[in-house]
Amino acid sequence: MVELKRQKVRFRRKRVKVSQRSSYNFKGVTRFLISVTLLGVIGMGLVKLKSMFLDADYFLVKTVDVKLYDEKGTLRTFSLGEIENEKIEGRNIFFIDLNEFKEKMEISHPEFKDIVIRRFLPDKLILQAKLRKSVAQIRSDRYYLVDKEGVLLPDVKNFPVPNLPIIAGISSNLAKVQSSKFSDFEKDKLDKALGFIHEIGLIEGLSGYRLKILDITDPGNLSFYFEDMNVEIKIGNTDFHNRLGLLTTLLNQLGSDSAKFKYIDLRFEDPIVGPR
Secondary structure, three states: OOOOOOOOOOOOOOOOOOOHHHHHHHHHHHHHHHHHHHHHHHHHHHHHHHHHHHHOHHHEOOEEEEEEEOOOOOEEEEEOOEEOOEEOOOOEOOOOOHHHHHHHHHHHOOOEEEEEEEEEOOOEEEEEEEEOOEEEEEEOOOEEEEEOOOOEEEEEEOOOOOOOOEEEOOOOOOOOOOHHHOOHHHHHHHHHHHHHHHHHOOOHHHOOOOEEEEEOOOOOOEEEEEOOEEEEEEEEOOOHHHHHHHHHHHHHHHHHHHHHEEEEEOOOOOOEEEEO
């Protein structure tokens, strides 16, 4: 008799293969959604940040502090509310163009130089500048103060300022023309006059004399007068240092007799003294 062996039949589960492409698509969608969410959060944050920094009253300008230093380093301070009739206070501090503000200050306040403007958060602007010093006054329809760089200062006088040399011979009417609009010819004459005033201040032998009037009508032949000395001194337009040194020697020789002479001409190698 033959024995029959029973064979166990095992059923195998069929493996379902997941497409690799589907897995990548799922990850891409997930990343996209996360990115969109982050961008939304960032956008809302920026909107709130804008509202906080730009729309809030916290950053509206309350004061413009001006700090001025003169030639001795002395500090003057005051507050500024507007410039050229344009109100500064109450404007958002981030919306103010500092370069434009500086240019307007240079126009409306020519007596300021080396201007620096900076923001001092949350609500203040600070302007620092040096104050120009007048070295002479130009005689025109009135008397216009001018600094060593030829910049006209806003303090115009009806009468000459004591102890400040008068520059005569500028033909332009300064009530209508600013220094920035001088013709080249007039600007050259003024530069020559200011150079002479600087040079005469370097001559120790002339420290006892005060320059009263410098006539630059003819830029090739400058002439001048000292205070309390009615003698015209002709100096030309070059070699100021040597000619002024020669004048020092000559005035020492003449002494009190200088009042007897009408002019002193320094334009030649040997000075000429003209009697009255």
